[in-house]
Amino acid sequence: MSRLGGLCPDSAGIPVGHGLCESFLENVTSPERPRPRLSASHAQSVGSDRADRTLADHSTKQALQAAPMKLYGHYISLTTLQVMALLAEKRSSAELALVDVFAGEQKLAAHLARHPFGYIPVLEDGGFTLYETHAILRYLDSRLPGPSHLPTDVHERARMDQWLCIEQNYLLPAAKKVMAREYAKMMKLADPGLALVEEGERELRVVIGEFADWIANRTYVAGDALSLADLCWLADLYKMSALPQMEAIFAGARVEAWWKPLTERTEWKRAVAELASYGPKSPSPP
Template structure:
């Protein structure tokens, strides 16, 4: 298998974490957003929207990070990351959807206001990038995250993981964004919520995440 992306890309992290959890090796083919690789005709044949990641499995191509997570979980042997109980399964899907609908967007707004984005903006692609948020936009993003995180906090008062009593794809869909939030002066939104802080401690110390969860630290790695 091949994964097209970079080892500091949040969307690619979801795919790499599932692979690690499954104990499966895949080749990471460096396709950099900042260098414009993702918009090349060659990459658009793999991903017509010009984004990363893409998975190639014996000639079969699939894109969209959350679709790839689900594909890999069914495709590969190893511990299942999808609950067998139908209600827990539904909750896993609910929390993946919450991440996509209410969390990743405001996290990126805050990332654009923080040190990681200063690194990204040193790249030649700076003119193609949106500007950092103004204070009103950043405050709105913090408010949106606070609302979502309060809901998570209440959920985690009664259970250890989003879907119930086991780590699942729901955690893997959230972790890359939380990691980037911590790297962008937004970690207090997690740590000031005790249940969420304990959950983050639990999931971010997993062997898979320790290996995968790298935040961009230089323009060379973009």
């Protein structure tokens, strides 16, 4: 009896313990048992069918990838800006489908079908749907032509990943605490209290201070080229620093030497302008 026999699942329709499962596995895995040979005509037919299926699958994939990409997000969202920034760097674009987070659309069934946890952004690329910002960024960087924003050097890649983790695990949670009372007021929720905001401010100062120390004498976060870490941190700090609640925290951040050249890039300006175009329009002068 094959040692693999007990792993054959009941759901396969082959009763375990009656010899049928074990016999099947032995026929597949035993080297001393010759496998049945196909006739030349049968083999040619099978090969032709496989080639046709492969060609059809390839054509379908090409058609899906040729369709315009759609990004579900919001103009106020810093993670949406991160994706838009990478698209601009790649000289590409996606249709922005607004998800009204203020009205709670991200928690409705239509969006939950795209993102089961009810957040933005979500990317649709033909028949392929992907959520989680960093996963989307890595996918687009590999999927689209143009310079890569994923370092090839193992140490530089690890450093990029480190700062992406810091952004996700420390920077953004601290910022949410700082904005907790404003968010609760806007969404008509219970006031979480001043203590939570003050805790977030302390945490945010530590995180931004560490980043400022790291970037002080560097042009980029990881290595000698722009990476996903630069785009993520730039989008975060750009959005956060514009909020009145963050002004005091960013006053002595000491990141201007890194920040200024990046915000002057044509690609960055394009991403910011394109995202802003989906927001409220300023009233025309009389």
